[in-house]
Amino acid sequence: DILMMQSPATLSVSPGERATLSCRASQSVSSKLAWYQQKPGQAPRLLIYGASTRATGIPARFSGSGSGTEFTLTINSLQSEDFAVYYCQQYNSWATFGQGTRLEIK
Amino acid sequence: EVQLLESGGDLVQPGGSLKLSCAASGFTFSTYAMSWVRQAPGKGLEWVSTFTGTGGYTFYAASVKGRFSISRDNSNNTLFLHMSSLRAEDTAVYYCAKESAAAGTPIFDSWGQGALVTVSS
Numbered sequence: 455d456i457l458m459m460q461s462p463a464t465l466s467v468s469p470g471e472r473a474t475l476s477c478r479a480s481q482s483v484s485s486k487l488a489w490y491q492q493k494p495g496q497a498p499r500l501l502i503y504g505a506s507t508r509a510t511g512i513p514a515r516f517s518g519s520g521s522g523t524e525f526t527l528t529i530n531s532l533q534s535e536d537f538a539v540y541y542c543q544q545y546n547s548w549a550t551f552g553q554g555t556r557l558e559i560k
Numbered sequence: 561e562v563q564l565l566e567s568g569g570d571l572v573q574p575g576g577s578l579k580l581s582c583a584a585s586g587f588t589f590s591t592y593a594m595s596w597v598r599q600a601p602g603k604g605l606e607w608v609s610t611f612t613g614t615g616g617y618t619f620y621a622a623s624v625k626g627r628f629s630i631s632r633d634n635s636n637n638t639l640f641l642h643m644s645s646l647r648a649e650d651t652a653v654y655y656c657a658k659e660s661a662a663a664g665t666p667i668f669d670s671w672g673q674g675a676l677v678t679v680s681s
Contacts (some may be wrong), residue, residue: 497673499603
């Protein structure tokens, strides 16, 4: 199985600032990488697929980059509604998720 | 608008069985792969099983293979998960998720609200 590792586990950022979340795969997944946002008590929501393509309705302040084994989710000008847990997921070989990064208000 | 509504979550004893359902609407159900993804309390996400939209293929995570069975009723736009020989570690919220294609691309672009399954004596 392909293991997905996210860092940091918790990220504290002030509203209006930029957040940078990392995801590393144990082997290459090409660009078959998705990002999800999950708020407490809610289902996950697809943000990014293909490593860098925003899903329908996702604001432009969310951007993804990377390929192979190293990926980044960047959120510019953090809004109050962006504080949540973020998961990366590879779909090059079945589907496996990272353990999540909790983005909290500083 | 895509809507997925799970039902059937319950408290069940170890070794017991349970069947989850997911009623889908807002898209052409038969043409998309559908999956179950679970989340143990306070933990991350784990893919459980997929039923493709073409070919009728089914796939399972190693942790549930041989105990869980996925099925779908395209005439009634419903996905099912039959769970047996349940263990404490199966305790989780089970999400029904629509994939973005008929098969081979497990990008989960729509999710239900989840059904809680608790395995405990």
